[in-house]
Amino acid sequence: MSSPCRGNNGICLLLACLLVLAGCEREERQTRAEPVNETGPAAVSMTGLYPGEPSPPDPRGQEYEGNAFHLAQGKQLYTWFNCAGCHAHGGGDIGPALIDDQWIYGSGIENIYATIVQGRPNGMPSFRNKIPEQQVWQIAAYVRSMSGQASKAASPSRSDEMQNKPAEQSMPQEEPKDSSGSVPNLDGRQ
Amino acid sequence: MRSLAPLWLVAMSALDPAGEQAGHIAGTFWLFTGVLSAIYLLVLVLLLGALVRSRGGLGREPAVERRLTRFLAAWAGGTAVIILGLTAVSYATDVRITGKPTQPELTIEITAKQFWWQVRYVDPEPSRTFETANEIYLPVGVPAHVILKSQDVIHSFWIPNLHGKKDLIPGRENETVITAEREGVFRGQCAEFCGFQHAHMALDATVLSRDAFEAWRESQLAPAQAPVDDAQEQGQQVFLTSACVMCHTIRGTTASSRVGPDLTHLAARRSIAAGTLPYSRGNLAGWIADPQGLKPGSQMPNVTLTAQQLQTLLAYLDGLT
Amino acid sequence: MPPAAAAPADDGNWVMPAKNYASTRYSELDQIDTRTVGDLRVEFTFSTGVERGHEAAPLVVDGTMYIVTPYPNRLYALDLTQPGAPVKWKYEPKPAAAAQGVACCDFVNRGAAFSDGRLFFNTLDNFTVAVDAATGAELWKTRLGDINKGETMTMAPLVVKGKVLVGNSGGEFGVRGWLTALDAGTGKIAWRAFATGPDSDVLIGPEYQPFYAKEKGKDLGVTTWPPNQWEIGGGTSWGWISYDPELDLIYYGTANPGPWNPEQRPGDNKWTGGIFARNPDTGQARWFYQVVPHDLFDHDGINELILLDMPVDGHPRKVVVRPERNGYVYVIDRGTGEVLSADLFAYVNSSSGVDLKTGDLKYVEAKQPHMGQVVREICPTAPGAKDWNPSAFSPRTGLIYIPHMNVCMDWESIEANYIAGTPYVGANVRMYAGPGGNRGELSAWDPVKRAKAWSIKEDLPLWSGTLATAGDLVFYGTMDGWFKAVDARSGVELWRFKTGSGIIGQPVSYRGPDGRQYIAVLSGIGGWAGAIVAGDLDPRDPTAVKGFAAAVPDLKERTTKGGMLYVFALPRK
Numbered sequence A: 001m002s003s004p005c006r007g008n009n010g011i012c013l014l015l016a017c018l019l020v021l022a023g024c025e026r027e028e029r030q031t032r033a034e035p036v037n038e039t040g041p042a043a044v045s046m047t048g049l050y051p052g053e054p055s056p057p058d059p060r061g062q063e064y065e066g067n068a069f070h071l072a073q074g075k076q077l078y079t080w081f082n083c084a085g086c087h088a089h090g091g092g093d094i095g096p097a098l099i100d101d102q103w104i105y106g107s108g109i110e111n112i113y114a115t116i117v118q119g120r121p122n123g124m125p126s127f128r129n130k131i132p133e134q135q136v137w138q139i140a141a142y143v144r145s146m147s148g149q150a151s152k153a154a155s156p157s158r159s160d161e162m163q164n165k166p167a168e169q170s171m172p173q174e175e176p177k178d179s180s181g182s183v184p185n186l187d188g189r190q
Numbered sequence B: 001m002r003s004l005a006p007l008w009l010v011a012m013s014a015l016d017p018a019g020e021q022a023g024h025i026a027g028t029f030w031l032f033t034g035v036l037s038a039i040y041l042l043v044l045v046l047l048l049g050a051l052v053r054s055r056g057g058l059g060r061e062p063a064v065e066r067r068l069t070r071f072l073a074a075w076a077g078g079t080a081v082i083i084l085g086l087t088a089v090s091y092a093t094d095v096r097i098t099g100k101p102t103q104p105e106l107t108i109e110i111t112a113k114q115f116w117w118q119v120r121y122v123d124p125e126p127s128r129t130f131e132t133a134n135e136i137y138l139p140v141g142v143p144a145h146v147i148l149k150s151q152d153v154i155h156s157f158w159i160p161n162l163h164g165k166k167d168l169i170p171g172r173e174n175e176t177v178i179t180a181e182r183e184g185v186f187r188g189q190c191a192e193f194c195g196f197q198h199a200h201m202a203l204d205a206t207v208l209s210r211d212a213f214e215a216w217r218e219s220q221l222a223p224a225q226a227p228v229d230d231a232q233e234q235g236q237q238v239f240l241t242s243a244c245v246m247c248h249t250i251r252g253t254t255a256s257s258r259v260g261p262d263l264t265h266l267a268a269r270r271s272i273a274a275g276t277l278p279y280s281r282g283n284l285a286g287w288i289a290d291p292q293g294l295k296p297g298s299q300m301p302n303v304t305l306t307a308q309q310l311q312t313l314l315a316y317l318d319g320l321t
Numbered sequence C: 001m002p003p004a005a006a007a008p009a010d011d012g013n014w015v016m017p018a019k020n021y022a023s024t025r026y027s028e029l030d031q032i033d034t035r036t037v038g039d040l041r042v043e044f045t046f047s048t049g050v051e052r053g054h055e056a057a058p059l060v061v062d063g064t065m066y067i068v069t070p071y072p073n074r075l076y077a078l079d080l081t082q083p084g085a086p087v088k089w090k091y092e093p094k095p096a097a098a099a100q101g102v103a104c105c106d107f108v109n110r111g112a113a114f115s116d117g118r119l120f121f122n123t124l125d126n127f128t129v130a131v132d133a134a135t136g137a138e139l140w141k142t143r144l145g146d147i148n149k150g151e152t153m154t155m156a157p158l159v160v161k162g163k164v165l166v167g168n169s170g171g172e173f174g175v176r177g178w179l180t181a182l183d184a185g186t187g188k189i190a191w192r193a194f195a196t197g198p199d200s201d202v203l204i205g206p207e208y209q210p211f212y213a214k215e216k217g218k219d220l221g222v223t224t225w226p227p228n229q230w231e232i233g234g235g236t237s238w239g240w241i242s243y244d245p246e247l248d249l250i251y252y253g254t255a256n257p258g259p260w261n262p263e264q265r266p267g268d269n270k271w272t273g274g275i276f277a278r279n280p281d282t283g284q285a286r287w288f289y290q291v292v293p294h295d296l297f298d299h300d301g302i303n304e305l306i307l308l309d310m311p312v313d314g315h316p317r318k319v320v321v322r323p324e325r326n327g328y329v330y331v332i333d334r335g336t337g338e339v340l341s342a343d344l345f346a347y348v349n350s351s352s353g354v355d356l357k358t359g360d361l362k363y364v365e366a367k368q369p370h371m372g373q374v375v376r377e378i379c380p381t382a383p384g385a386k387d388w389n390p391s392a393f394s395p396r397t398g399l400i401y402i403p404h405m406n407v408c409m410d411w412e413s414i415e416a417n418y419i420a421g422t423p424y425v426g427a428n429v430r431m432y433a434g435p436g437g438n439r440g441e442l443s444a445w446d447p448v449k450r451a452k453a454w455s456i457k458e459d460l461p462l463w464s465g466t467l468a469t470a471g472d473l474v475f476y477g478t479m480d481g482w483f484k485a486v487d488a489r490s491g492v493e494l495w496r497f498k499t500g501s502g503i504i505g506q507p508v509s510y511r512g513p514d515g516r517q518y519i520a521v522l523s524g525i526g527g528w529a530g531a532i533v534a535g536d537l538d539p540r541d542p543t544a545v546k547g548f549a550a551a552v553p554d555l556k557e558r559t560t561k562g563g564m565l566y567v568f569a570l571p572r573k
Helices: A009-022 A060-065 A068-080 A083-087 A109-118 A133-146 B020-057 B062-099 B210-219 B232-241 B281-289 B307-317 C097-102 C527-534 C544-550
Strands: B106-113 B117-123 B132-133 B135-139 B143-150 B154-156 B166-168 B174-179 B184-188 B202-208 C042-048 C059-061 C064-068 C075-079 C087-091 C113-116 C118-122 C127-132 C138-143 C158-160 C163-168 C177-183 C187-194 C243-246 C248-252 C273-278 C287-292 C305-313 C315-323 C328-335 C340-343 C351-354 C362-365 C376-378 C392-394 C399-405 C409-413 C429-434 C439-448 C451-458 C468-469 C473-477 C482-487 C495-497 C508-511 C516-525 C564-569
Touching: A060 A109, A060 A133, A068 A083, A068 A133, A068 C315, A068 C564, A109 A133, B020 B062, B020 B174, B062 B174, B106 B135, B106 B154, B106 B166, B135 B210, B135 C305, B143 B154, B143 B166, B166 B174, B202 B210, B202 C177, B281 B307, C059 C113, C059 C508, C113 C158, C127 C163, C158 C243, C163 C248, C243 C305, C315 C399, C340 C351, C392 C468, C399 C473, C429 C544, C439 C473, C468 C508, C473 C516
Parallel strands: B106 B143, B135 B202
Antiparallel strands: B106 B117, B117 B132, B143 B174, B154 B166, B154 B184, B184 B202, C042 C564, C059 C064, C064 C075, C075 C087, C113 C118, C118 C127, C127 C138, C158 C163, C163 C177, C177 C187, C243 C248, C248 C273, C273 C287, C305 C315, C315 C328, C328 C340, C351 C362, C376 C409, C392 C399, C399 C439, C409 C429, C439 C451, C468 C473, C473 C482, C482 C495, C508 C516, C516 C564
């Protein structure tokens, strides 16, 4: 097959530039979220039932899920803030599994954000005021990548720890079944 | 123990050795420089002479060659001797600076993280082990056995006035010995590119007399100062109820996380953020308010605090001597 | 033989999970024996309405059966005098739902204790409750801990001389462990003995006379830890307590030190991983033996302690026998704390024996965890050769029936960050079957001969308790739901029944109001071993459930969640 570049150095250069620029979004580093006080989603839907058309998803989802820096930071924070203590490396333990297709409180990145910040009645602690907002987005994006929901190009491709589940990049993309899993057990007092 | 000298005044010179190992290295350096300079000058002189003499035409007798051959042989032999000699000197220096004391009197464990140094003073008595960050204190004349570990990527431990560079490699333990011979304040730095803020990963090294060192050690073993007034009391509450408690340890409170530096005796340090800024209440305020502005890419996030919270928090942290 | 004072004659009731203070878990009823057990059949069942791990022992007192369920910790009283054992009353403590988030190993509860017309049990959110056994009315409810510090309570209390002894859980959350005595009448705290900290907190005073030199010293609960680490040091008491009325000493163990990563806590880490003997009235310690100094593998020291008077090297001695988590059966003089023997009952390569002169456990250097490195094939695994599930002793055969595991692990230490209310562990673990391929085993151990008499290999780990009866039978359950009876002398399986869900509970035997002998057991998979089913977790991650998911990846195919009481008896003549 003849190469389109043969004898056409200018076009070659242009193509190369385009390819390079395409990777920029994956690699962009935003060390300080903009605006400075990164905020959470105003309201989060926890069901797939809407009157009429569903509202568009939060645009920050794509921004965090498509960025390698944010996903890598999320992966580090997942261990540092003891998420792994209750959810293991996605298989679950005290908390439910995060690599499967069952989501009790919604699988969207804004739902995961809300779960982390608000906590949940059956044992998920509330990290409100404890984890800065940008870091919550990073962790939420990483959690999405654990079941293959984030961009494959940006997901971490290997783990630095003892071999556990396959790296996020290689995880099969699950089809989230929202509001599945155990019904919240509210026999308790609060 | 806070030095008032601005950091840029603190020299970081390998040619100003303050320790035994740095002394050996500097001595070897000067020996090499001297010998090689002498040879260089000699070569220059000979070259100059050759250039001058060659002006007299090119019809030389072959007999002169024999004299030159002997001269060349002597030259080659001399070179070999000098090279072997310098190699031997280098090897001997290497052996001398890596020798490990059999019964180390002082053991320090340094774990490098992006982008700060976690320093642990180890003691055979476990309750006399303590941790600090981004600083080491050494007693004069006592060989300190330093164990080097890394949490993430390869860093390199380098205090030029005291020793050469030694890498900290994740997954293995390296070790080195530092014997400080002169009291003073020195600066160290990460010497292996480790990421975005590699340039802002410095280490304060202070060498004290043995008595002063013991006093410092005792003060470090004590748990953190309790709040003495309302502002500090509120500041401690701010610390424990906001994001700080997720990453930092203040011994004596319930904060015991190791993601970030141990802050138990923060106010006694010379600098913050691994040498990025000299310690002062104002610098601390700027650091807490906008760490990503000062050291973008470091692991300390921007935490939203109200002005009131920040002020009381500073009152508390500034009291942690 | 168990000491008579601690093991009174069997009256057909079952008033505490261990059966008696000597913890024999032995029933003198012999209507069901090796000849008749083949006809054993279900008499009645009862659904608890909860689908998590059922680790409790049903109690039976004078015609009423009492069951504590896992969270939400309902207490049911069943009327055994009526056909079908209908519910007489139920008591619902309504514990805080958030407590489920700090329970390391499923929301289990190991049972209640009956004394003097009252039932005592613990709720997951750190309350000890006293309930009137006849009416179910709450008598008192005392709060003992805080879930925001990671504390929960799962153990079965023991009532000794009018005091209710309870301990907390949470060694994986950086909890400071303790054992507390509450007044049985009022619920007020009589004394509290911490497992770490200064001697005044650990209740170590002039009465303290340990046998070994390594247990002697001032404020060892502080000096054997880095500064302030003892405050989050673990040493909880979530297991079993025994009592000797003659020597007037209670015996119990302390659990693992926190975090699992040993490099973060250099030192012996007293008083974790060891056995205490205390005065029940004051709580003052008499002796202590640290089974696992500077524990490396999460080997909690909370297993059952069986009180026996038996010949050791020809001389009669008063001992406690403990099949320990680290794979040794310890025989310890219960008056002094001297280890008389420590023999392997499972495959162990992480230690090479116990030095009986100094009491030290000799760790194998090659199997010690290191930060950032994976150490492979460490046996026994973190839940040990045997975890909490208790053994039973039969005075007729002289054998201790130990339900245990044969599982090894790979371990990688990582840095643990203490954030109150979240796990404080610091290790990635992955478990798998040990040599031989069988993950479980029931061993009949002869404590005098110090050897196994027989053993039964099981495919799945054994996480249920055992029951020994005078009919020369041993009852136990498997994680896929088979409830089995084997011959106590030979180990031959004589009867089995498939229950609805895996069995991790403690079987008991009682004499019903009609004079027949009954066997009761709770079926409902869960606990650390069964969490993969109880929590519907994902075995694709081998480190799930702290590594146990890799040991039982097939469990979801073998059993499902459930919560049912099964009561068996022989057909009426």
